[in-house]
Amino acid sequence: xxxxxxxxxxxxxxxxxxxxxxxxxxxxxxxxxxxxxxxxxxxxxxxxxxxxxxxxxxxxxxxxxxxxxxxxxxxxxxxxxxxxxxxxxxxxxxxxxxxxxxxxxxxxxxxxxxxxxxxxxxxxxxxxxxxxxxxxxxxxxxxxxxxxxxxxxxxxxxxxxxxxxxxxxxxxxxxxxxxxxxxxxxxxxxxxxxxxxxxxxxxxxxxxxxxxxxxxxxxxxxxxxxxxxxxxxxx
Amino acid sequence: xxxxxxxxxxxxxxxxxxxxxxxxxxxxxxxxxxxxxxxxxxxxxxxxxxxxxxxxxxxxxxxxxxxxxxxxxxxxxxxxxxxxxxxxxxxxxxxxxxxxxxxxxxxxxxxxxxxxxxxxxxxxxxxxxxxxxxxxxxxxxxxxxxxxxxxxxxxxxxxxxxxxxxxxxxxxxxxxxxxxxxxxxxxxxxxxxxxxxxxxxxxxxxxxxxxxxxxxxxxxxxxxxxxxxxxxxxxxxxxxxxxxxxxxxxxxxxxxxxxxxxxxxxxxxxxxxxxxxxxxxxxxxxxxxxxxxxxxxxxxxxxxxxxxxxxxxxxxxxxxxxxxxxxxxxxxxxxxxxxxxxxxxxxxxxxxxxxxxxxxxxxxxxxxxxxxxxxxxxxxxxxxxxxxxxxxxxxxxxxxxxxxxxxxxxxxxxxxxxxxxxxxxxxxxxxxxxxxxxx
Numbered sequence: 001x002x003x004x005x006x007x008x009x010x011x012x013x014x015x016x017x018x019x020x021x022x023x024x025x026x027x028x029x030x031x032x033x034x035x036x037x038x039x040x041x042x043x044x045x046x047x048x049x050x051x052x053x054x055x056x057x058x059x060x061x062x063x064x065x066x067x068x069x070x071x072x073x074x075x076x077x078x079x080x081x082x083x084x085x086x087x088x089x090x091x092x093x094x095x096x097x098x099x100x101x102x103x104x105x106x107x108x109x110x111x112x113x114x115x116x117x118x119x120x121x122x123x124x125x126x127x128x129x130x131x132x133x134x135x136x137x138x139x140x141x142x143x144x145x146x147x148x149x150x151x152x153x154x155x156x157x158x159x160x161x162x163x164x165x166x167x168x169x170x171x172x173x174x175x176x177x178x179x180x181x182x183x184x185x186x187x188x189x190x191x192x193x194x195x196x197x198x199x200x201x202x203x204x205x206x207x208x209x210x211x212x213x214x215x216x217x218x219x220x221x222x223x224x225x226x227x228x229x230x231x232x233x234x235x
Numbered sequence: 236x237x238x239x240x241x242x243x244x245x246x247x248x249x250x251x252x253x254x255x256x257x258x259x260x261x262x263x264x265x266x267x268x269x270x271x272x273x274x275x276x277x278x279x280x281x282x283x284x285x286x287x288x289x290x291x292x293x294x295x296x297x298x299x300x301x302x303x304x305x306x307x308x309x310x311x312x313x314x315x316x317x318x319x320x321x322x323x324x325x326x327x328x329x330x331x332x333x334x335x336x337x338x339x340x341x342x343x344x345x346x347x348x349x350x351x352x353x354x355x356x357x358x359x360x361x362x363x364x365x366x367x368x369x370x371x372x373x374x375x376x377x378x379x380x381x382x383x384x385x386x387x388x389x390x391x392x393x394x395x396x397x398x399x400x401x402x403x404x405x406x407x408x409x410x411x412x413x414x415x416x417x418x419x420x421x422x423x424x425x426x427x428x429x430x431x432x433x434x435x436x437x438x439x440x441x442x443x444x445x446x447x448x449x450x451x452x453x454x455x456x457x458x459x460x461x462x463x464x465x466x467x468x469x470x471x472x473x474x475x476x477x478x479x480x481x482x483x484x485x486x487x488x489x490x491x492x493x494x495x496x497x498x499x500x501x502x503x504x505x506x507x508x509x510x511x512x513x514x515x516x517x518x519x520x521x522x523x524x525x526x527x528x529x530x531x532x533x534x535x536x537x538x539x540x541x542x543x544x545x546x547x548x549x550x551x552x553x554x555x556x557x558x559x560x561x562x563x564x565x566x567x568x569x570x571x572x573x574x575x576x577x578x579x580x581x582x583x584x585x586x587x588x589x590x591x592x593x594x595x596x597x598x599x600x601x602x603x604x605x606x607x608x609x610x611x612x613x614x615x616x617x618x619x620x621x622x623x624x625x626x627x628x629x630x631x632x633x634x635x636x637x638x639x640x641x642x643x644x645x646x647x648x649x650x651x652x653x654x655x656x657x658x659x660x661x662x663x664x665x666x667x668x669x670x671x672x673x674x
Contacts, residue, residue, distance in 0.1 A: 027537040032520050034530040038375040039287040040322050048520045051276045055291075055374060057320035062236050079327055081318055083280075084295045084370055115236070119320035121372060123282075123291065123519060124275045167538055207547035212540045219536045227531030 028168045028216060031223050033135075035143045035231060041119070043144025047136035049168060051126035054133050056140035060116030068115065073108035077117045080133065083124070094130055098137055101154075101184045101194040107147040116146060127171040128156040130182045130196070135220065142228065151187040153220040155213035156180065159201055165208060167216050181209045185217045187224075236323035241450050249451045253439050259447060260286070265488055267443045270496065272390055272503040273522035278417065279395030282519070283387040286445065287377035292387035293370045294395040298409070301357070301364040309356020310366040311346045313338065315384055321376040337381055340470060341371070344385055344426050344459040348467035351392065352421040358400050363407055365397060367420065378445035381457055385428040390500055394507070395420060426467040427496050429489040431456040437475050442488060456482070458489040462497040 029050030038044035041057035048054075061074055068075045078099040080091045102118065118137050122129065134154030141148060158169035158177035166173050174180050179199030186193050192210065201209075249259070256264060268286030275281065279294035301308060315338045317325040325331070345351070356365040369391060371384045396417035399410045432444035432452040441448060449455075454475030459468040466486060471477060510517045523530045564572040 026540040027535055030520070030535045031533040032523055032531070034523050034527065036529050038289065038320070039377055040375050041320060046519070046523070051518055053275070053519050055320070059236060059323050062323065079319055081316070081372065083291070083293045083372075084368065117319065119318060121291065121318060121320060121374060124277060124280060126276070165540060165543065167540070204547055204551055207550045208543045211543045211546040212538070215540060215543070216538045219538060223531070223533045226533075230531050231528050233528060
């Protein structure tokens with residue numbers, strides 16, 4: 001436990017020296033994650049990126065309705081609940097993106113004719129909501145012990161009117177941006193699992209954003225690793 | 236997913252324990268579970284934990300037209316949601332009996348008790364009033380939802396600040412938080428629900444039942460009370476007959492519990508206010524306990540993006556250049572245009588009108604032109620230009636038109652050879668036509 005704390009502290013200082021950020025935009029906001037905080041779901045996680053916060057709960061592999069049953073793999077369901085009002089079209093489209101990402105990594109064939117349900121609750125939205133949803137979903141799936149091919153993370157990039165790249169933008173930055181791009185990357189080969197974009201950008205900018213997201217994903221995956229190391233440090 | 240049924244032995248065990256004045260979590264009969272209140276970064280957002288039961292409360296506001304019969308009163312709207320996250324048995328988008336019952340109880344507890352001054356929410360009588368919406372989401376169900384929900388609703392309402400407005404004549408000005416400090420709602424009192432579970436037809440009583448106890452209880456009595464010991468709502472459900480003494484005893488206990496909870500709420504609100512005033516850190520990130528091994532935090536991480544442009548440049552350089560685009564649109568006739576190299580619309584080609592055939596022929600000529608160069612089987616100007624054009628309706632010709640440009644060689648050489656035999660006079664004519672078209 002003590003050792004784990006020390007190493008994390010060391011890593012933090014190292015990163016501080018190692019990288020000299022080019023601008024204020026090229027950094028991720030502070031991250032926080034708490035796993036297994038709900039008693040009812042099989043796995044749960046609260047994920048905070050700056051002031052954006054998502055709570056995720058996972059049930060599964062569990063009993064599935066006959067109408068939704070798939071005979072050779074698990075049925076994956078994602079439910080995203082907004083904080084105010086009832087879920088609308090925006091939530092449905094995000095649900096679909098998250099579900100497709102999860103389906104790409106979850107080894108559903110190991111649990112045929114079961115259901116895996118991921119419930120996401122928006123606690124507060126301060127930009128990069130979809131990326132935070134993806135991260136929370138991944139941590140909750142890990143907590144539930146659902147077999148996965150790889151971990152995944154979500155990274156949001158925003159492009160300013162003058163083409164400056166901002167990673168993990170806040171709500172204000174997202175609003176002012178010319179284009180907002182969200183990517184989901186897997187932890188094994190850092191390949192793209194999902195991408196969704198809004199606004200205008202050139203192909204060179206897309207590649208730049210993707211490269212930046214891949215660099216940023218290393219930090220997120222290191223965060224995952226350290227948080228799990230800490231969690232399993234005590235037997 | 237269906238709820239896991241409670242086995243008979245579990246049920247018997249729980250009831251036996253209650254008879255012996257023992258509870259599974261080690262509490263006494265009148266003990267509440269621990270209450271924890273944490274606030275979000277924005278106003279009117281809180282999470283209340285009652286033991287393991289967890290509830291999220293969020294208040295929002297909107298300017299709307301008032302109800303016709305109450306022109307000077309603001310509107311209060313409560314919405315309790317039982318998310319599937321809380322328990323697998325809750326289905327999304329379904330109004331279950333439990334949900335309706337809880338929503339109604341919450342409304343009675345908070346709206347009908349007139350704890351919020353609705354007249355102060357009026358901006359222009361008969362035209363503009365504030366609608367205050369309270370959304371309560373159940374995040375984890377471990378019994379006694381109503382107590383947790385009522386605490387969350389009251390805390391969120393106390394914490395909420397609405398934007399300031401000013402009225403000058405007909406004009407209503409809405410101020411952003413930067414221009415003018417948002418104003419708090421005027422709250423007269425804080426009604427809080429306290430639940431009592433009855434077992435064995437009212438012989439045994441427990442305060443704040445947890446999920447297991449709720450499943451074996453015979454009846455439930457909910458008393459909503461404020462700290463002045465005024466009862467706001469009382470509801471008995473489950474079909475048990477209670478004596479007058481029992482109800483009086485319960486109301487006495489409720490008075491004590493409500494006083495404790497109100498004090499806790501006020502302390503939590505004061506704490507948050509103090510932190511906000513001093514400019515310290517607030518929000519849910521601060522409420523995560525650092526010492527827990529399931530929790531982990533990372534400070535702001537700078538990401539080195541200096542090589543991003545080079546990387547992107549490399550990828551683009553490696554990638555195939557985009558296909559050449561015909562910049563000039565091709566005009567077939569007035570009112571039509573073609574951009575790019577796609578085959579033109581072949582709809583309505585079924586009947587062999589002369590014009591269609593001509594165009595089709597010119598296309599074919601493009602292809603044939605290439606092939607001639609490749610194969611070297613140059614078909615010299617054998618036929619004179621005046622020779623009549625014989626257009627065959629064979630299937631081969633149709634194939635030529637529909638073939639994609641990718642690997643036209645194989646099939647087309649075959650067809651050319653076939654056609655060379657058939658109508659050698661046709662080709663030079665078409666070639667000439669094509670030139671005309673491109674020019």
